Amino acid sequence: MTHHDLQEAVKRYLSGQATDADLRLFEEWFRITEHGTDRLPAAHRAAVEARLLPRLSAIAGTAAARTGKKALHRISRYWVRVAALVVGLMATAVTGYYFRSRLLDFIDPVKQQTMAAGMYETKQLILPDSTIVILNAGASISYPDHFRDDKRQLTLQGEAFFAVAPLAGKPFIVQTSTVAVQVLGTSFLVNDGPASAGVSVSVLTGKVRVNKAHQQLGILTPGKQLLLDKGTGIATLRNADLALAAAWTNNLFAFHETPLKEVFSNIQRRFQVQIITTEGITDKLFTGTFSNKDSLDDILLALELSTGVHVKKIGHKTIDIR
Structure with missing residues (x-):
């Protein structure tokens, strides 16, 4: 038999x-x-x-x-x-x-649950193992209604914060379209949006292992951040600005010497607008912090004053920045 x-x-x-x-x-x-x-x-x-x-x-x-x-x-x-x-x-x-x-x-198949955050909100949930998850705007997560066997695995699209409940012998795995992040009990942030050029993993507490397919990209300890360029496949380990990385969990979105290309991407996702610009503009760097109460006009004015760009609205959903 x-x-x-x-x-x-x-x-x-x-x-x-x-x-x-x-x-x-x-x-x-x-x-x-x-x-x-x-x-x-x-x-x-x-x-x-x-x-x-x-x-x-x-x-x-x-x-x-x-x-x-x-x-x-x-x-x-x-x-x-x-x-x-x-x-x-x-x-x-x-x-x-x-x-x-x-x-x-x-x-007896395990049922899968899905939760998504709207474009103008963050959303918090507690998983069956008591792990706390906060989804950033536009992010979604798929997870089982109970964890079976010797691992806890879920899938993520977008950006999320995890405070993982420690369970000995049951690793916690976050699978994105690009990488798998595995921990036993810790708090960390993952950002892998479908339109993003890279993936970032930042660790607040504990220890995290990041894999891509069968290749280990790095093991992160508190205060460390891994950046993976989707185009080149190159992974970089650096010190993380945790206050900056986790700002969105407090309804803030913050930038520190960030290329305008990334700033524009955040604005487009948050306000559902299209930004038209030139390549030279997107390389400029911006530092600033906004709250979810700041209007689109307030943010665009701050960009004009701090970087010298010129902003012109074309209708309700298109913005030209030169």
Whole structure:
């Protein structure tokens, strides 16, 4: 009996197509695992059974209705034992971690939740493990309604702050379109927007590892920042201005000797406008801090006074800066 044989037998059973050979395979599994060790605690096992049994019962009933009386007799006789099989597959070491995880995902998939911050707001949420997340304007996050197995993984688009709840042996992984950031318990910021030229990871507390595909880009300690250029693939590690990096979590957006190209990108995202400019202008540097209460006109005036650019509005959604 191989893991593949058992998985295929469960699939056939749940579709109402189990054979006598499949049922004998289940019996063999029960004999093998009857005295198995390394099981889940009784309370955890009971919770899993309570969640799985109604689901398997419903599946069995559907299969019976589709396949007729003969299938009904077979399913009514064995479906509870198949439920026990599924719980056993998850709980024991005999099948191995990988197979248990894959089979449980098939039988009892984890629901994914999605949350997004609007263009003019930040949004805070608490994950199932008590990790605190603050999404910057326009950012979105997708995460499971409960974390399974030995890791906590989610996906992020845009910029977010994380205060990760420490859980020994359960690393916390933030996957963006470019990099994966892994921690055990810390607070950090990730910025990887779809239109951004680079990725930044800044660490406030703890330790963070940043990977791209299978390559480790760096290990960051408090006060450090990793910058990755998406165009060249070059990663740079430097000291972080944490007050500057985290300003948006206090409803501020701050710049320090920042190229106007990046400033314009922030303005466009925040106010949903289009900025037309020239390449020479975008290389100029700007230093300043604005609150979410500052109007677009206030910000444009500050840019004119501090950098010498000329701003001209074209309609309601287009701005020409020379």
